[in-house]
Amino acid sequence: MVAARSVQQARRVLDIEIAALRRVRRRLGPSFLQAVRLMQQRLENGGKIIVTGIGKSGHIGHKIASTLASTGTTSVTLDPVDAVHGDLGVVARKDLILVLSYSGNTDELLRVVPLIKRQGVPILAMTGNPRSNLARQSDVVLDVSVEQEACPLNLAPTSSTTAMLAMGDALAMVLLQSRGFRREDFAQLHPAGSIGRDLLLPVQDIMRPRKSIPICTGKTSVARALSQITAKRCGAALVVDGKGKLAGIYTHGDFVRGFQKDPGIGKRPLAAVMTRRPISISSGSLAAKALHIFETHRIEDLVVVDAAHRPVGLVDSQDLTRFRLL
Numbered sequence: 001m002v003a004a005r006s007v008q009q010a011r012r013v014l015d016i017e018i019a020a021l022r023r024v025r026r027r028l029g030p031s032f033l034q035a036v037r038l039m040q041q042r043l044e045n046g047g048k049i050i051v052t053g054i055g056k057s058g059h060i061g062h063k064i065a066s067t068l069a070s071t072g073t074t075s076v077t078l079d080p081v082d083a084v085h086g087d088l089g090v091v092a093r094k095d096l097i098l099v100l101s102y103s104g105n106t107d108e109l110l111r112v113v114p115l116i117k118r119q120g121v122p123i124l125a126m127t128g129n130p131r132s133n134l135a136r137q138s139d140v141v142l143d144v145s146v147e148q149e150a151c152p153l154n155l156a157p158t159s160s161t162t163a164m165l166a167m168g169d170a171l172a173m174v175l176l177q178s179r180g181f182r183r184e185d186f187a188q189l190h191p192a193g194s195i196g197r198d199l200l201l202p203v204q205d206i207m208r209p210r211k212s213i214p215i216c217t218g219k220t221s222v223a224r225a226l227s228q229i230t231a232k233r234c235g236a237a238l239v240v241d242g243k244g245k246l247a248g249i250y251t252h253g254d255f256v257r258g259f260q261k262d263p264g265i266g267k268r269p270l271a272a273v274m275t276r277r278p279i280s281i282s283s284g285s286l287a288a289k290a291l292h293i294f295e296t297h298r299i300e301d302l303v304v305v306d307a308a309h310r311p312v313g314l315v316d317s318q319d320l321t322r323f324r325l326l
Helices: 002-027 030-044 056-070 107-117 133-137 159-178 183-189 194-199 222-231 252-261 287-297 317-322
Strands: 049-053 075-077 096-100 123-127 140-143 215-217 236-240 246-251 280-282 301-305 311-316
Touching: 002 159, 030 049, 030 096, 030 123, 030 140, 030 159, 049 056, 049 107, 056 075, 056 096, 056 159, 056 183, 096 107, 107 123, 107 133, 123 133, 123 159, 183 194, 183 287, 215 222, 222 236, 222 252, 236 311, 246 252, 246 301, 280 287, 287 301, 287 317, 311 317
Parallel strands: 049 075, 049 096, 096 123, 123 140, 215 236, 280 301
Antiparallel strands: 236 246, 301 311
16 A cells, blocks of 8 residues: 555656646747857857756756766766856856756855856846846846646756756757757767776777688679578678779679679679779768768678778677667
């Protein structure tokens, strides 16, 4: 009975917070677009996003600043108490201040805002009170008001902090997409994380080595190449010229499609049916670059070549999954 009641209470909390997010979503409009444009302008001019708040809003601010920074938006936090004791020195005219305060009337923040405005730095407020003192002093206001907290006493910040956090995520993700931020960019900023560690692997660490790949000439028959593809459990055969340089590629998929049109294709030489000048990658490249090539060109196999353009390996799209790159 107690367990069932606890689950019911937990569901109530989640339902209230979900409803709060839906209301915030419905209110998205011109002010959000103004906020994004202002942030973009400041970043393009070499500025940074400074996030400040106190109490629970301060904790949410740290998370928002961290998300922004980890997705390529230069961002730092500023403690409003420390700000009036020297830390305002971190603020430059080309920056933007994101101020978080649900009430919009927090004394510590209201002491700092005029000092920042005096420097000509724009203020972006995230508040639950669009008519507050903070809102009146801000250039752009993002309304994150909620009808009720998930706290049964309607006191502990719950729905309101969730709304702030979600709005911060929305800003960060829109900025990320507007800059064309990619997985490999993420990897560069997270070298110790699993995603970053995997994407920063050398392509040599994920490729299938030359000995595991069928290497043929243009005179090799399709049937012979297909036999080698099957024997080596590889999805493609690589074709080299007289100097051993990459000349083409022939995949199992090419055979299936070709056989439907010409059942006698097995007797034809690879030179007549191969894909010439296939997309390749240098053996010294990172897995992140390989991933970008796969995503851009929608290919199944990527040839790895040395400095002389001789094939030294092959990356199959399935290898990306095996190494958790997709």
